[in-house]
Amino acid sequence: MIPDTTDYQAVFNELANQAQQIDDVGEVASYIPELQRIDSDKFGIHLTTVDNRNFGVGDSQEKFSIQSISKVLSLVLAIKLVGGKLWQRVGVEPSGTPFNSLIQLELEKGIPRNPFINAGAIVVCDVLVSLLDDPKQQLLEFVREITDDQTIDYNIVVAESERKTSYINTAHINLMKAHGNIYNDIDTVLELYFHLCSIEMNCYELAQTFLFLAYQGVNPFTNKQVLTVSASKRINAIMQTCGFYDEAGEFSFKVGLPGKSGVGGGIIAIRPGKYCIAVWSPKLNAKGNSYKGMKILEYFTTRTQCSIF
Ligand code: GLN
Numbered sequence: 001m002i003p004d005t006t007d008y009q010a011v012f013n014e015l016a017n018q019a020q021q022i023d024d025v026g027e028v029a030s031y032i033p034e035l036q037r038i039d040s041d042k043f044g045i046h047l048t049t050v051d052n053r054n055f056g057v058g059d060s061q062e063k064f065s066i067q068s069i070s071k072v073l074s075l076v077l078a079i080k081l082v083g084g085k086l087w088q089r090v091g092v093e094p095s096g097t098p099f100n101s102l103i104q105l106e107l108e109k110g111i112p113r114n115p116f117i118n119a120g121a122i123v124v125c126d127v128l129v130s131l132l133d134d135p136k137q138q139l140l141e142f143v144r145e146i147t148d149d150q151t152i153d154y155n156i157v158v159a160e161s162e163r164k165t166s167y168i169n170t171a172h173i174n175l176m177k178a179h180g181n182i183y184n185d186i187d188t189v190l191e192l193y194f195h196l197c198s199i200e201m202n203c204y205e206l207a208q209t210f211l212f213l214a215y216q217g218v219n220p221f222t223n224k225q226v227l228t229v230s231a232s233k234r235i236n237a238i239m240q241t242c243g244f245y246d247e248a249g250e251f252s253f254k255v256g257l258p259g260k261s262g263v264g265g266g267i268i269a270i271r272p273g274k275y276c277i278a279v280w281s282p283k284l285n286a287k288g289n290s291y292k293g294m295k296i297l298e299y300f301t302t303r304t305q306c307s308i309f
Contacts, residue, residue, distance in 0.1 A: 004274050008047050008055040011303055015296055016057045019043050019281070026283030026291030029263040034161035035065060038282050042265075043292065046203035047277040048211055050220045060203040064280055065158050067262030068099065069206065070143075070199045071121040072213075072235065077142050078115075078124045079231055081131050089127070089181055090120045092238055099245045099288055100168045102175065110179025114242040116260065119172045122182070125192045129184045135192050143199065147209045148222050152201060159198035166190060197262075206268050206278035213239075213258070213270045236270060240308075247287040247294075254298040256307025261289040269297055271306060 029035045044060035078086055095113040097104055105112060105119050112120035125135075132138045136154075144152050162169075173190060176182045182189060201209065212219045217232030227235065239258035244251040251259060259269035265282035267290055277300065281292035301307045 003051070004049060006304055006306070008049075008053070008304075011300065012045060012047070012055050012057045014303065015045060015299060016043075018299055019058075019292060019296055022292050022295055024281070024283050024292050026281075026285050028265070028282045029284055029288070031165060032158065032162045032263070033165065034158045035067075035264060035282075038064065038265075040282050042280060042282055044203045044280045045277065045296065046207045047275050048204075048207040049275045050211065050215050050273065052221060054204070054207075056204060059280065060278075062280075063200040063202045063205075064266060064282070065155060065197070065262070065264035066199050066201050066206065066266050067197050067264040068116065068121070069260050069262040069266050069268055070196050071116050071124070072210065072239065072260050072268075073143050073146070073199075074121060074124045074128065074139065074196050075115045075238075076146075076227060076235065077139060078127045079227070079235075082127060086115075086124070086127065090115050090123045092234075092242075094241045094248050096246050100172075102168070102171060105172065105175055110176040110181040112176075114238060116238065116242045117245060118169055119176060121196070122169065122173050122189060122193050123176065125196065126182050126184055126189045129189050129192055136195050139192065139196065143209075145224075146212065146219065146226055147201075147205060148219070149205060149208075152199065152205065154195045155198045155200050156195075159194040162194045162197060163190070166194070169193065203266075203278040203280050206266065207276045210268050210270065210278075211276045214272050214274060214276050216272075236272060239270070244289050245287060247285075247289055251289070251294065254294070255301050256309045257297070257301060258308070259297070261293070263288050265290045265293065267293040267297060272308065274306070
């Protein structure tokens with residue numbers, strides 16, 4: 001591997017300036033009441049390279065709700081447990097629809113397009129409920145093992161807040177149950193899903209956690225094989241094509257990296273062989289992705305002239 005000597009800190013200092021000048025027309029997610037309480041001006045970035053150089057600016061050490069970014073972690077665990085059989089119950093095609101859209105799900109008889117839209121992640125949770133004795137605890141232990149950090153936790157206030165307003169997710173799971181694609185009790189599966197979404201991390205922890213996807217499935221610090229090389233390739237591929245819902249093409253076009261967003265305003269992106277970068281800015285664009293986060297990542301890959309393309 002050719003050593004990467006890019007001075008990311010210098011680029012980040014530019015980015016921090018750039019970020020202040022962006023007129024952030026996004027809005028904080030309000031459909032989960034607890035997420036609305038966040039200070040919308042928060043902004044942080046952190047990058048960890050595969051040879052453990054770390055660069056950060058802004059609120060990069062402050063924890064936030066990682067929301068759908070965690071769908072990558074539940075998918076990784078499900079693939080480890082059931083392998084390719086998972087794809088009989090969820091697809092790998094971009095949806096081209098919002099993360100919580102019901103339209104395709106009815107037309108396609110309860111088989112979600114991919115594991116990163118809500119319906120797909122709910123099926124993944126159903127798989128975990130079928131296979132694990134204590135799914136909530138075992139999922140958390142799995143995440144702590146990957147991050148090598150025992151302090152990573154659910155935010156039960158956020159999970160409860162989501163449960164109270166879960167009308168659309170409840171519609172998704174009922175539709176899939178009617179089509180035979182949910183095997184377990186609906187409330188048990190949703191309980192796991194809401195907790196999954198409520199996991200909290202800061203940008204530093206996110207960059208460290210997902211670094212295995214930049215290193216062919218191996219955590220370069222602990223040397224633990226999280227996934228096979230092939231499975232790691234596939235997760236990156238799904239992130240590239242489905243990580244941003246009906247904005248996946250736009251993210252690919254402008255940023256050029258596999259990535260995943262969450263309605264907490266976080267985004268992670270992977271440069272295979274080099275680094276994982278995490279950005280946090282809570283105001284979202286109309287597609288539910290961080291407005292400023294997308295712009296900053298576009299600036300970053302343009303400025304460093306480094307993407308997967
Ligand atoms: N918890 C959120 C939901 O189910 C996750 C959505 C997201 O981050 N895009 O609606």
